[in-house]
Amino acid sequence: ADCGIDQLFIVPMLEDVWRDNNAEQRESWDKKLHQEAHAILEAERLATEEAVLRHQVVADELKLVKQEEWKKYKNKYSPIPNMAIPMETIIIPSAYAMNKLRNGEYCELYYFTHQGLAEDESSFPSLDNDALTLTKLENGTHSFIALSSAKAKALLIKDEDLSWEEVGQAHFHMINAMRQCEWANAHVQMHIDLWLAIETHE
Numbered sequence: 001a002d003c004g005i006d007q008l009f010i011v012p013m014l015e016d017v018w019r020d021n022n023a024e025q026r027e028s029w030d031k032k033l034h035q036e037a038h039a040i041l042e043a044e045r046l047a048t049e050e051a052v053l054r055h056q057v058v059a060d061e062l063k064l065v066k067q068e069e070w071k072k073y074k075n076k077y078s079p080i081p082n083m084a085i086p087m088e089t090i091i092i093p094s095a096y097a098m099n100k101l102r103n104g105e106y107c108e109l110y111y112f113t114h115q116g117l118a119e120d121e122s123s124f125p126s127l128d129n130d131a132l133t134l135t136k137l138e139n140g141t142h143s144f145i146a147l148s149s150a151k152a153k154a155l156l157i158k159d160e161d162l163s164w165e166e167v168g169q170a171h172f173h174m175i176n177a178m179r180q181c182e183w184a185n186a187h188v189q190m191h192i193d194l195w196l197a198i199e200t201h202e
Helices: 007-072 095-102 114-122 164-180 185-200
Strands: 132-136 142-146
Touching: 095 164, 114 164, 164 185
Parallel strands: none
Antiparallel strands: 132 142
């Protein structure tokens, strides 16, 4: 029995209800899909950012390690200039003399004469400022000290006892050593002017 309800009225009403429910469910489903897609994109974005940050951290750590290694082994990473091989003998004063110049302290001229340089060369000086050498103290005991602070054991000739020729030798080599120790150009020039004044004095 239709209970007196006209079917022509019921069918359109049910269709309207179904369409409304279907539209609501589709909207809800679309919203859910959109939220899931957004969540996936956000997760991918965060994962990408995390990967970039991890890569940057690793890169920074490697850069720091390289900087520390470069500081520790400067000679290893110094560029090699494209220049001809020097045919002249490279003259290196003793570590003691070079250390004195680096610190701006008085150093006997003898260490820069031909004889003083030859004695330093024959003793095979180390180029490492941290190298140690065994020395005998005044109390008779032996101790290791930095090579750069160890005075040469060779017979030292005082400045006033050097010949005029030896003074000239010392002048030339000492000026070069000052430049190696990165003295200011003005200070080096002052010493050159002093030597010239002494040599030309009558």
